[in-house]
Amino acid sequence: MTPALLVKDLDYSYPDGHRALGGIDLRVEPGERVAVLGPNGAGKTTLVLHLNGVLSGGGGHVEVAGLAVRRRSLPEIRRRVGVVFQDPDDQLFMPTVAEDVAFGPRNFGVPEAELDQRVARALEAVGMAAHADRSPMHLSFGQRRRAALATVLACDPEILVLDEPSSNLEPVARRELAELLLSLGRTMLMVTHDLPFALQLCPRSVLVDDGVVVADGPTRELLADAGLLAAHRLELPWGFRLD
Numbered sequence: 001m002t003p004a005l006l007v008k009d010l011d012y013s014y015p016d017g018h019r020a021l022g023g024i025d026l027r028v029e030p031g032e033r034v035a036v037l038g039p040n041g042a043g044k045t046t047l048v049l050h051l052n053g054v055l056s057g058g059g060g061h062v063e064v065a066g067l068a069v070r071r072r073s074l075p076e077i078r079r080r081v082g083v084v085f086q087d088p089d090d091q092l093f094m095p096t097v098a099e100d101v102a103f104g105p106r107n108f109g110v111p112e113a114e115l116d117q118r119v120a121r122a123l124e125a126v127g128m129a130a131h132a133d134r135s136p137m138h139l140s141f142g143q144r145r146r147a148a149l150a151t152v153l154a155c156d157p158e159i160l161v162l163d164e165p166s167s168n169l170e171p172v173a174r175r176e177l178a179e180l181l182l183s184l185g186r187t188m189l190m191v192t193h194d195l196p197f198a199l200q201l202c203p204r205s206v207l208v209d210d211g212v213v214v215a216d217g218p219t220r221e222l223l224a225d226a227g228l229l230a231a232h233r234l235e236l237p238w239g240f241r242l243d
């Protein structure tokens with residue numbers, strides 16, 4: 001079966017010479033939901049930015065749905081993989097939320113007659129329908145995160161990549177987000193520091209530290225390994241029980 005995501009020996013140093021990835025290997029099958037765990041500075045965001053070609057030029061190989069991530073394949077890659085960035089302000093730049101959500105599907109050629117419905121559905125899904133005509137600049141951070149997710153959902157990508165989707169969300173919004181993501185039935189790769197969220201959503205986790213994969217397996221098994229968590233500065237919330 002063609003993997004949804006294939007990363008082979010990915011190596012990347014930023015222009016200042018800092019080596020962020022030192023040979024990452026990762027294979028995600030269609031339909032899998034995989035969490036990427038790891039301490040601050042481990043290289044998780046750097047990895048994510050390679051999956052839709054925002055970063056490139058290092059060593060190794062990245063494929064999305066069998067298609068190598070290269071400059072000429074980027075339009076097709078970005079149609080297939082939707083990335084929700086850590087900072088929603090990287091994703092919101094139009095005068096209103098609705099225009100931001102319409103931007104992606106319009107670019108991908110969705111007919112105007114279908115656009116309003118797509119936008120409404122995406123905003124409804126993230127609980128932001130009431131804010132459609134507001135300026136993204138006037139939204140709270142948690143609202144901007146939800147609007148940014150709507151911009152990606154509206155494009156209906158077959159693979160979703162989310163960088164810390166649950167951060168800064170109130171508990172109800174976090175639960176609703178978990179329910180929404182589970183209901184989508186998409187292949188998902190999710191960077192998160194929220195270990196209970198990873199456990200709830202992702203049967204499999206990959207632990208990245210210092211630019212390499214140090215563990216890969218069932219989320220429950222990784223989280224039950226106290227020594228592994230401690231060695232990589234990960235910690236379950238106080239009082240959280242795995243059973």
Ligand SMILES: Nc1ncnc2c1ncn2[C@@H]1O[C@H](COP(=O)(O)OP(=O)(O)OP(=O)(O)O)[C@@H](O)[C@H]1O
Nearest residue numbers: 014016018020038039040041042043044045046047
């Ligand atoms: N633009 C940049 N220029 C130079 N170094 C960078 C740049 N962006 C990130 N880095 C470095 O690359 C390494 C990996 O960063 P990255 O953002 O991928 O980590 P992360 O695992 O996503 O961390 P966090 O959990 O804090 O978001 C870090 O040491 C970071 O300091």
